[in-house]
Amino acid sequence: MRIVCDENMPGLQALAAAGARLRCLPGRAIRRFHLVDADALLVRSVTPVNQALLTGTPVRFVGTATSGTDHIDRAALRELGIAFADAAGANANAVAEYVLAVLAALREPLEHLLAGGRVGIVGYGNVGRSLGARLDALGIAWVATDPWLAESAVARRGTLAEIFACDVVTLHCSLTELSPWPSRHLLDRAALERLAAGTLLINASRGPVVDNDALQAWLVDGRGRAVLDVWEREPEVPAPLLARVALGTPHIAGYSLEARLAGTRCVVSAMDEALGTAYAGSLAPPPASVLALPATGDGPALLRKLLLGRYAPGDDDRQLRAALAAAGGARAAAFDRLRRAYPLRRELAGNPVSGGSARVRELAAALGCEVL
Numbered sequence: 001m002r003i004v005c006d007e008n009m010p011g012l013q014a015l016a017a018a019g020a021r022l023r024c025l026p027g028r029a030i031r032r033f034h035l036v037d038a039d040a041l042l043v044r045s046v047t048p049v050n051q052a053l054l055t056g057t058p059v060r061f062v063g064t065a066t067s068g069t070d071h072i073d074r075a076a077l078r079e080l081g082i083a084f085a086d087a088a089g090a091n092a093n094a095v096a097e098y099v100l101a102v103l104a105a106l107r108e109p110l111e112h113l114l115a116g117g118r119v120g121i122v123g124y125g126n127v128g129r130s131l132g133a134r135l136d137a138l139g140i141a142w143v144a145t146d147p148w149l150a151e152s153a154v155a156r157r158g159t160l161a162e163i164f165a166c167d168v169v170t171l172h173c174s175l176t177e178l179s180p181w182p183s184r185h186l187l188d189r190a191a192l193e194r195l196a197a198g199t200l201l202i203n204a205s206r207g208p209v210v211d212n213d214a215l216q217a218w219l220v221d222g223r224g225r226a227v228l229d230v231w232e233r234e235p236e237v238p239a240p241l242l243a244r245v246a247l248g249t250p251h252i253a254g255y256s257l258e259a260r261l262a263g264t265r266c267v268v269s270a271m272d273e274a275l276g277t278a279y280a281g282s283l284a285p286p287p288a289s290v291l292a293l294p295a296t297g298d299g300p301a302l303l304r305k306l307l308l309g310r311y312a313p314g315d316d317d318r319q320l321r322a323a324l325a326a327a328g329g330a331r332a333a334a335f336d337r338l339r340r341a342y343p344l345r346r347e348l349a350g351n352p353v354s355g356g357s358a359r360v361r362e363l364a365a366a367l368g369c370e371v372l
């Protein structure tokens, strides 16, 4: 089995050990000539997959270890008779924990939400649902919109006006051009003007869901704050926008080790099914260290410590600012480098915690931790 894959996909060494012939390449560099003798192509979000890439190649399976599929021309794959799988859901908890960690890192939004504020969730797919469940566990109010889903499928469904009145608006929709609810530039100048004064806007979906030029003007006017994990012209990050955001990260909201391995596992399992191979078995994450819970403190301070216990987005923000400042004219390459060399990050959910006060143990259990 000959597999061409994005080099930024952990866990594939196990396939090589099981006999697969792997050719690992930078995702943005994968071209048709790399595929002339490939049976399968495994990508992440930075490889546009279309007719031009695949026509005339022997590729029989394409998998993207991501939830978003806006880089994949599904119609072209159908036309070419190539089996396809994505990894929707594999990184949903990682993104939900990223949002909670952002709220904790900025401190004031978390305190405000715990005191009766409300979160507006745009997009009620895997991430939106996962985030809603975590907010419920913490007793934080929220409302969601997803016009593509049946009314009964969206818990706490709200109008866009209700979402825009929330203290925190967080974007988790797929990027689509389709009418009647395209999400490209869903947050354009007019929509940004409808947000309540002082809103914290978080985008961990796709950069073009927000008109970045309009956002820049909104921030300069002091209308609210923004946290961006994704950027409209990624991997380019405009310096003036980065200077204005409260936190900026290099598209890593879903980059926990658990999520990245789960993404690989999803597509490798689908490949096994499509091509009759048997590679998926060996892709479990190693055990995580035990997180020691804080023994003192109460209320928001205690929750903050817990939410930042495994992941502090401020570190990614500092690294991004430093790397881009030092990169001169090579900012896009620096952005990609940060993503490729992303440090090991573990999730709270499913991993062990010990010690701490009764209250923090209760909160940890509510967030899905294994409380020892």
Ligand SMILES: NC(=O)C1=CN([C@@H]2O[C@H](COP(=O)(O)OP(=O)(O)OC[C@H]3O[C@@H](n4cnc5c(N)ncnc54)[C@H](O)[C@@H]3O)[C@@H](O)[C@H]2O)C=CC1
Pocket: 067, 068, 069, 088, 089, 091, 092, 095, 122, 123, 124, 125, 126, 127, 128, 145, 146, 147, 148, 149, 172, 173, 174, 175, 176, 181, 182, 183, 186, 204, 205, 206, 229, 230, 251, 252, 253, 254, 255
């Ligand atoms: N920053 C990161 O690291 C990550 C980013 N993502 C992005 O976040 C998106 C959401 O992830 P999942 O929940 O796993 O995907 P999903 O496919 O499960 O859910 C996406 C939801 O967005 C909804 N949607 C589409 N257009 C909309 C609109 N105009 N208004 C409101 N909702 C709309 C869809 O109906 C769908 O239910 C992905 O498509 C991907 O682009 C996903 C994972 C990691």
Ligand SMILES: O=C(O)C(=O)[C@H](O)COP(=O)(O)O
Pocket: 008, 043, 044, 045, 046, 065, 066, 067, 068, 069, 091, 251, 254, 255
């Ligand atoms: O799953 C998605 O959708 C994402 O945005 C990915 O987590 C982003 O990671 P890469 O595929 O760009 O490595």
